[in-house]
Amino acid sequence: MATGPPHPAIAKNTSFFWRNMHFKVEDEVFCVPLKEFVAASDSFEELVLKSELGGGDGSAEDCPVKIPGQSKVDFTALLKVLYPTASTLLSKNNAEIKLDLTKEEWIGVLKLSGLWGMTKIRDFALKNLSNVTLALSAIERIQLARSCCISNWLEDGIKALVQAERLDMDELKVLGWETVALLFCIRDTIARFSPSPTPTRFTLGSIKCVLCTGQACLIPLDPGEPTECPHCDRTLGRSSILCSADSTQGPNRKAGKVLLNSIRCPGTDHNPFSGETFTCRECKWDTREALQEFVRIEVSAPEFNILFDKYFGEEVERYEAL
Numbered sequence: 001m002a003t004g005p006p007h008p009a010i011a012k013n014t015s016f017f018w019r020n021m022h023f024k025v026e027d028e029v030f031c032v033p034l035k036e037f038v039a040a041s042d043s044f045e046e047l048v049l050k051s052e053l054g055g056g057d058g059s060a061e062d063c064p065v066k067i068p069g070q071s072k073v074d075f076t077a078l079l080k081v082l083y084p085t086a087s088t089l090l091s092k093n094n095a096e097i098k099l100d101l102t103k104e105e106w107i108g109v110l111k112l113s114g115l116w117g118m119t120k121i122r123d124f125a126l127k128n129l130s131n132v133t134l135a136l137s138a139i140e141r142i143q144l145a146r147s148c149c150i151s152n153w154l155e156d157g158i159k160a161l162v163q164a165e166r167l168d169m170d171e172l173k174v175l176g177w178e179t180v181a182l183l184f185c186i187r188d189t190i191a192r193f194s195p196s197p198t199p200t201r202f203t204l205g206s207i208k209c210v211l212c213t214g215q216a217c218l219i220p221l222d223p224g225e226p227t228e229c230p231h232c233d234r235t236l237g238r239s240s241i242l243c244s245a246d247s248t249q250g251p252n253r254k255a256g257k258v259l260l261n262s263i264r265c266p267g268t269d270h271n272p273f274s275g276e277t278f279t280c281r282e283c284k285w286d287t288r289e290a291l292q293e294f295v296r297i298e299v300s301a302p303e304f305n306i307l308f309d310k311y312f313g314e315e316v317e318r319y320e321a322l
């Protein structure tokens with residue numbers, strides 16, 4: 001047998017040499033490269049490939065990796081983002097490159113990317129869903145906030161319903177009676193506002209000089225340089241919620257006033273201003289001067305964020321802890 005020259009070594013292309021995986025979602029098998037799943041998520045292998053979901057190793061059509069409990073429509077939407085193709089990317093007149101997914105598809109992408117720790121893809125889906133053209137309704141925002149743990153969407157959605165001119169009970173039903181009750185509680189509180197004689201919870205912006213009737217906030221806030229609580233590193237702004245500690249020795253509160261050193265970050269026993277002194281911009285009263293360090297709390301109307309925090313604060317904390 002003739003021996004020719006040895007075959008030249010064949011190199012694998014470093015950018016385009018992808019291993020295909022077979023996934024089974026509902027009653028369909030998908031064959032796609034594994035590359036982007038693992039590039040997008042540190043935990044995909046752990047969560048899907050190595051977990052006990054049943055099925056095969058994904059190497060062939062008849063031994064696919066099974067993904068139970070998810071919809072093939074959502075999975076297809078995620079694939080459109082992981083593997084956009086020319087036909088999905090190019091718009092009709094070829095003038096721009098654009099991923100053209102429907103609202104439902106972006107919701108599917110959001111669900112699965114959150115489930116599988118694909119942070120960048122999840123942020124991308126959130127950004128696309130925030131686009132006004134997709135017009136998420138307040139109720140959809142709340143539902144998504146809950147299924148995907150997005151705390152600011154819960155607040156946006158509740159706020160929109162609190163401010164809505166009228167509400168449709170049939171539409172609200174999907175939120176559950178408890179949420180609807182809390183929602184009406186907030187609407188009712190705002191509608192029947194009368195200032196609390198002894199303030200317990202208030203915003204930082206409502207802390208004012210006790211000597212004059214000036215409307216400026218006594219705590220100077222530089223928008224360019226955020227003020228932080230020295231104890232819990234919380235960023236303090238005009239709308240930050242504070243409270244007055246329950247008085248143990250003598251009253252910390254009297255009509256419309258609280259003792260400056262009784263002010264607390266909610267849920268803690270520290271004063272975010274401990275050691276600081278403040279000067280009224282209008283009458284130059286300095287909190288170091290006599291008259292005890294009472295400050296005036298003037299709340300213009302119950303601010304939505306205080307009420308939201310009161311009724312939905314725990315739920316938000318749960319999402320933010322994730």
Ligand SMILES: [Zn+2]
Nearest residue numbers: 209212280283
């Ligand atoms: Zn003053």
Ligand SMILES: [Zn+2]
Nearest residue numbers: 229231232265
């Ligand atoms: Zn604090």
